[in-house]
Amino acid sequence: MDYRRYIAERILIDGVKKEEIEENLAVPPDSSMGDYALPCFKFAKVLRKSPVAIAEELKEKFPVGGEIKEVSAVNGYLNFKVDKRSLAEEVLNQILTEKERYGASEEGKGKTVCIDYSSVNIAKPFHIGHLSTTVLGGALYRIFQFLGYRAVGINHLGDYGTQFGKLICAYKHWGNKEEVEKGGIHAVNDLYVRFNNEATEEMEKEAREYFRLIESGDQEANALFEWFKELTLSYVKKIYDKLHISFDSYAGERFYTDKMQPVIDELNEKKLLKESEGAKIVDLEKFNMPPCLILRSDGASLYATRDLAAAIYRKNTYDFDKCLYVVAYQQNLHFKQVFKVLELMGKEWAKDLVHVAYGMVSLEDGAMSTRKGKVVWLEEVINKCVEKAYTVIDEKNPALENKAEVAEKVGVGAVVFGALYNNKIKDIVFSYDKALNFEGETSVYVQYTCARARSVLDKAIAEGYSWNDGIIEPCASEAELIKALASFPATVKAAAENYEPSYIARFAVDAAQKFNKFYIDCKILQAGDEERKFRLRLTQAALIALTNALTLLGIGVPDKM
RNA sequence: GCACCGUUAGCUAAGCUGGAUAUAGCGUCGGUCUACGGAACCGAAGGCCAGGAGUUCGAAUCUCUUACGGUGCACCA
Numbered sequence: 001m002d003y004r005r006y007i008a009e010r011i012l013i014d015g016v017k018k019e020e021i022e023e024n025l026a027v028p029p030d031s032s033m034g035d036y037a038l039p040c041f042k043f044a045k046v047l048r049k050s051p052v053a054i055a056e057e058l059k060e061k062f063p064v065g066g067e068i069k070e071v072s073a074v075n076g077y078l079n080f081k082v083d084k085r086s087l088a089e090e091v092l093n094q095i096l097t098e099k100e101r102y103g104a105s106e107e108g109k110g111k112t113v114c115i116d117y118s119s120v121n122i123a124k125p126f127h128i129g130h131l132s133t134t135v136l137g138g139a140l141y142r143i144f145q146f147l148g149y150r151a152v153g154i155n156h157l158g159d160y161g162t163q164f165g166k167l168i169c170a171y172k173h174w175g176n177k178e179e180v181e182k183g184g185i186h187a188v189n190d191l192y193v194r195f196n197n198e199a200t201e202e203m204e205k206e207a208r209e210y211f212r213l214i215e216s217g218d219q220e221a222n223a224l225f226e227w228f229k230e231l232t233l234s235y236v237k238k239i240y241d242k243l244h245i246s247f248d249s250y251a252g253e254r255f256y257t258d259k260m261q262p263v264i265d266e267l268n269e270k271k272l273l274k275e276s277e278g279a280k281i282v283d284l285e286k287f288n289m290p291p292c293l294i295l296r297s298d299g300a301s302l303y304a305t306r307d308l309a310a311a312i313y314r315k316n317t318y319d320f321d322k323c324l325y326v327v328a329y330q331q332n333l334h335f336k337q338v339f340k341v342l343e344l345m346g347k348e349w350a351k352d353l354v355h356v357a358y359g360m361v362s363l364e365d366g367a368m369s370t371r372k373g374k375v376v377w378l379e380e381v382i383n384k385c386v387e388k389a390y391t392v393i394d395e396k397n398p399a400l401e402n403k404a405e406v407a408e409k410v411g412v413g414a415v416v417f418g419a420l421y422n423n424k425i426k427d428i429v430f431s432y433d434k435a436l437n438f439e440g441e442t443s444v445y446v447q448y449t450c451a452r453a454r455s456v457l458d459k460a461i462a463e464g465y466s467w468n469d470g471i472i473e474p475c476a477s478e479a480e481l482i483k484a485l486a487s488f489p490a491t492v493k494a495a496a497e498n499y500e501p502s503y504i505a506r507f508a509v510d511a512a513q514k515f516n517k518f519y520i521d522c523k524i525l526q527a528g529d530e531e532r533k534f535r536l537r538l539t540q541a542a543l544i545a546l547t548n549a550l551t552l553l554g555i556g557v558p559d560k561m
Numbered sequence: 562g563c564a565c566c567g568u569u570a571g572c573u574a575a576g577c578u579g580g581a582u583a584u585a586g587c588g589u590c591g592g593u594c595u596a597c598g599g600a601a602c603c604g605a606a607g608g609c610c611a612g613g614a615g616u617u618c619g620a621a622u623c624u625c626u627u628a629c630g631g632u633g634c635a636c637c638a
Binding site: 023024026028029030033037039041042044045051074075076077121158160161162163253276277278279280281288289290291292293295296297298300302303306328329330331332333334336357359360392393396397410421422423425426427429434437438439440441442444445447448449451452455456457459460494497498502503506509510513516517519520521523524525526539560561 | 563564565566567573574575577578580581582583584585586587593597598599600601602603618619631632633634635636637638
C-alpha cells in the first residue's frame, strides 16, 4: 500500500498538484501524532489563508475510512493515522509469502554492475585497513544482486610495480624456500619490510633490474613472483571464505600490461596527450585539476594508465551499466582525473563510473605503519572476536551443541558489522574494546534477537500451534514493529542508490529493537488464540526481515546462540 | 597555497530530497527480575547540532564564511 499516494489522491488544494502534495507528506516525529503528516505552511501563500485554517479545512473534507482511520489538524499540520490492522495484514502477508526474497526486486533486471573491491596487494597480508573495502564491496555485491542486477565482483590485484622487484631482491639476499613455506605470507612481508629498512643503494638498483626482468618475461623472476602470488591468494581466500566474500574476476594490474598501448594510442589520436617535463600527461587544468600522468619520463606506465585500460576493458567485456570502485577517499583525485580523461576520450559511459569512497582506519595511537610494525592484522581481529564469542557462549549457553560454528558466526559478524554500521565516509579508529563489545547496537544484538524469535517459533511448533492466519488490532509496540519491517524494501533500495550498506545495518538494529520491545510487551504463546496466531506471524516476519538484512551484509544467523 | 571530506550528549554515531519537543548505543545513576532466551527491557541525568551570516513561514539539514581536524595535489600504487 502506497499511503502517500492514497492520501494525496484524496486531498484537493486549488492550484497544487497531487504530486506536490505527495512529495510534501512527511512522517511526524512521534507516532502518537500520526503515521503521516501534511505540513500546510507552504500552501498558505497560494490560498491566502493561515496554515492552521488550511489544515482545519482539509481535515473536514478528508474522507476518513478505508486505509486512513483518523485525521487531525494540529498547529498547521494535517495528521493521518493509517488503519493498523489492514497495514499489519498486508505487511505480514507480503513478508511471509516472499520469505528470503522479501526486500528483493527486479528493478535491475538486464542491467550489470561491476564492483571493484578489496583489491589486495600481492605479498602483503590483510590488515584492518583492508576490511572496509572488502566488506563494503561484498555487501554492495549482494545488495545489487538482490535488486535483480547482474553483479560482477572484481578483485583488482595490486600485482604490478617496482615493489615486486624489491621483494625478489630481498628474497634472493635473505630468504629461502623453507622459511617462506613455513611462514607464508607473513614471512614474505617480513622480507619486504626488511628491504625497506636495510636495502643499500646497490640493492635498490638490483630491485629495479628484477622488476624489469619480471616485465620482460624472465623465467626465474616470474616463477618467484607467481609463487608469492599463489601464497597471497590462498591466504586471502581463507579470509574471504570467512567473510562470505567472493569474486568473479581476479584481473589485477598486471593483467592490463598489454592493454595500455592501445589506450595511449587513442589518447594520441585524440590529441589529448601532451609532453610535460619529459612525461606524457593529459592536461586537466581547464577542469581545475592537476594533470593526469600517463607515461613517466622513462616511458613506464602509471597507475592511471592501468585504470584507464581497466575501465575500457570492463566496459567491453561486461558492458556494465555502472562500475563501482570501492576505494578509500585518499584516491578521490585520482579517480576524478581518470573519469575525466575517459570523458575527454569521448566515452559516454564515463558517467557510469562511480568512486565509492570510504574513510580510513587508524589505530588509537595513530596511523598504521607496516614498516614500524604498527599494524593490526585482520586475521588476528577475526580470531579474537571468534574466541571472545566462544567464551561468552560457554558462559551463557554451555549446553549449546555446535559452539564453534556459532562462535564463528557471532565473532565474524561482529567484525563485519563494525565496518558496516556507520556511514562509509567516516574515519574509523580501530579498538579491540569496541570490536569485542557484543552489547547494544551490534550484530550480536540482532543475532540474539533472531535466536529469541526462532526459539518462540520452535516452542510454538512443539506445542502443535499453527499460524497461517490470525489478525488483531495491533497495539503500539506491534504497530511499531510492523512499520519497521515494512520499511525494509525501501531501505534496500536506498542502500543501493547511495552505496550505503550502513542503511541496512541500521535497519537491522532498529527492527531488532522494536522486536525486543514487542517481545517484552506482548505475550506470544500464552495469548488468546487469535492473538497468538497473529503474534507468531509477526515473530516469523521479523525473523525473516532480520535474516535477510544480515544476509545481505554477509553476516550469518545462528539458530541458537 | 589550492581542492575535496568531516565537525551533532562524556565517548561512538543516526538524522534521506528543509518541517512539530534533535535520535540511538556505550559509559554514569536508578529500576524491571525468576522469563515465550537478562547478549534483554524501562527510567533519569547529559545538547546554543563547531562559530558567524544568509535564503525561508520554518534550517542539524540548503548557500556563503571563519575556525578546527583529515586527505590529496607530477613521474608510488
